[in-house]
Amino acid sequence: xxxxxxxxxxxxxxxxxxxxxxxGIATAATPLRVHASASNDEVRIAIxxxxxxxxxxxxxxxxxxxxxxxMVADPDSQRAEKTAALYQAKAVKDLRKALDSPDVDAVVxxxxxxxxxxxxxxxxxxxKDVYVEKPLGHNQWEGRQVVRAAAKHGQIVQLGTQQxxxxxxxxxxxxxxxxxxxxxxxxxxxxxxxxxxPVGKRTSPLPFPKDVDQELWFGPAAIQPIYRNQLQYxxxxxxNTGTGEMGNWGVHILDxxxxxxxxDSQDLPDRITVGGGRVGWNDAGQTPNVHFALxxxxxxPTMIALSNLPTRPKEKSAWxxxxxxxxxxWPPNAPGSGYVIACEGGFFLGQRxxxxxxxxxxxxxxKFHVDANMITLHVxxxxxxxxxxxxxxxNAPIENGHFSTxxxxxxxxxxxxxxxxxxxxxxxxxxxxxxxxxxxxxxxHLTEYGVDAKALKSCPTLAHDANTExxxxxxxxxxxxxxxxxYRHGYEIKxx
Numbered sequence: 001x002x003x004x005x006x007x008x009x010x011x012x013x014x015x016x017x018x019x020x021x022x023x024g025i026a027t028a029a030t031p032l033r034v035h036a037s038a039s040n041d042e043v044r045i046a047i048x049x050x051x052x053x054x055x056x057x058x059x060x061x062x063x064x065x066x067x068x069x070x071m072v073a074d075p076d077s078q079r080a081e082k083t084a085a086l087y088q089a090k091a092v093k094d095l096r097k098a099l100d101s102p103d104v105d106a107v108v109x110x111x112x113x114x115x116x117x118x119x120x121x122x123x124x125x126x127x128k129d130v131y132v133e134k135p136l137g138h139n140q141w142e143g144r145q146v147v148r149a150a151a152k153h154g155q156i157v158q159l160g161t162q163q164x165x166x167x168x169x170x171x172x173x174x175x176x177x178x179x180x181x182x183x184x185x186x187x188x189x190x191x192x193x194x195x196x197x198p199v200g201k202r203t204s205p206l207p208f209p210k211d212v213d214q215e216l217w218f219g220p221a222a223i224q225p226i227y228r229n230q231l232q233y234x235x236x237x238x239x240n241t242g243t244g245e246m247g248n249w250g251v252h253i254l255d256x257x258x259x260x261x262x263x264d265s266q267d268l269p270d271r272i273t274v275g276g277g278r279v280g281w282n283d284a285g286q287t288p289n290v291h292f293a294l295x296x297x298x299x300x301p302t303m304i305a306l307s308n309l310p311t312r313p314k315e316k317s318a319w320x321x322x323x324x325x326x327x328x329x330w331p332p333n334a335p336g337s338g339y340v341i342a343c344e345g346g347f348f349l350g351q352r353x354x355x356x357x358x359x360x361x362x363x364x365x366x367k368f369h370v371d372a373n374m375i376t377l378h379v380x381x382x383x384x385x386x387x388x389x390x391x392x393x394x395n396a397p398i399e400n401g402h403f404s405t406x407x408x409x410x411x412x413x414x415x416x417x418x419x420x421x422x423x424x425x426x427x428x429x430x431x432x433x434x435x436x437x438x439x440x441x442x443x444x445h446l447t448e449y450g451v452d453a454k455a456l457k458s459c460p461t462l463a464h465d466a467n468t469e470x471x472x473x474x475x476x477x478x479x480x481x482x483x484x485x486x487y488r489h490g491y492e493i494k495x496x
Contacts, residue, residue: 046098050074050083054110075216117142133160141484148496159401165377183344193336196308198283200229220491227284237285244287255404269295274414277456293411323434418459429461
């Protein structure tokens with residue numbers, strides 16, 4: 001159990017309606033459900049984490065029928081108080097006060113990545129339902145413990161991959177798989193080619209802000225000196241607290257791919273090959289700003305290309321990566337933040353809120369868009385499941401979210417387990433010609449920065465056992481070290 005926020009622990013009071021069924025896994029055929037039953041009680045919500053995402057979610061939950069924001073918790077007292085005041089809610093520093101409170105029915109977890117799983121498990125043990133932001137786990141092992149805890153305690157748990165509630169997704173699945181309008185899928189290229197800047201590099205540690213409780217902010221992570229310029233948000237690019245661009249944006253895009261391309265039939269990849277590095281900046285960040293991965297399955301492969309660098313230093317245009325056999329065989333409007341499903345008869349181009357199918361000549365076959373707010377629908381779907389005590393109606397049930405997060409976690413593990421860059425090694429172990437072209441595209445862009453590809457890291461192809469969620473075979477010992485972490489005393493996640 002969690003350490004109490006008080007010196008003497010007290011029993012958690014559960015609402016009378018708690019005790020629903022364990023979280024299930026959605027399938028492609030599951031219909032969207034977004035309307036809560038008007039006869040059920042109001043769901044009292046605590047927001048855990050009052051940064052940009054937490055404040056955004058608070059506004060959506062406050063507007064949702066059948067929900068009320070009653071508490072906001074954040075180690076930064078100013079952020080907690082500012083957000084709480086908008087809803088006449090109680091502000092607290094320690095999220096355990098929300099978990100102890102009999103006035104809270106469900107929590108919305110929008111903390112730093114390293115807190116997601118521990119906060120979720122503590123909440124489940126306290127009898128609370130959970131809406132947790134992506135990525136689910138800071139590492140793969142702890143995400144599995146959340147899935148087990150949800151089943152053990154019988155609570156409702158939804159991951160914040162809001163696009164799962166976009167009605168457009170079911171239309172795309174039908175178009176690709178029932179109508180087979182583009183023929184068989186050959187491969188997928190996912191992209192997050194979005195610009196960011198360096199986080200700075202201090203010569204002395206960043207003084208911890210006086211309004212932020214350092215002990216609570218680090219929680220399960222090691223308390224370490226910080227050499228970047230700011231505490232908040234840029235924790236994403238530190239392995240101690242974040243999961244990099246792969247965990248930040250990759251989860252959204254790869255969840256879309258699992259949903260519409262694989263129809264959730266592929267839990268985790270079977271083989272993973274990775275390259276990348278942090279180049280072009282001399283900053284204190286640790287996670288790669290250039291990261292590319294080949295994720296192979298028993299059907300078709302998926303590749304993901306991530307870059308935070310512009311085409312040239314000081315420019316504002318993002319990279320473009322073409323994996324077709326010739327430039328004129330690639331759709332000119334392939335999304336830089338989204339995915340391309342390459343099929344026999346053309347391409348499907350997907351991104352948040354929009355999609356279109358084009359033939360090999362670039363002619364648009366069909367466009368997809370539903371005029372709906374996916375965050376509103378996702379929040380309403382969670383509230384409905386809580387009120388009806390029915391996890392089967394969730395659009396992003398927790399085990400499915402664990403798998404989508406896993407594609408990113410495993411790509412991060414492969415990067416961290418990698419060594420000296422070898423382009424030959426990257427391309428020789430995979431019989432995917434599009435991957436070879438992606439690797440060439442990612443490395444060639446670096447010449448504009450005077451960076452040699454040897455400054456990157458690469459990892460030989462790793463075999464992954466989806467049943468045990470561990471690596472097997474060559475180089476597996478090094479990779480398996482990164483599947484879980486050491487936790488600070490008092491903030492341990494234990495096997496469920």
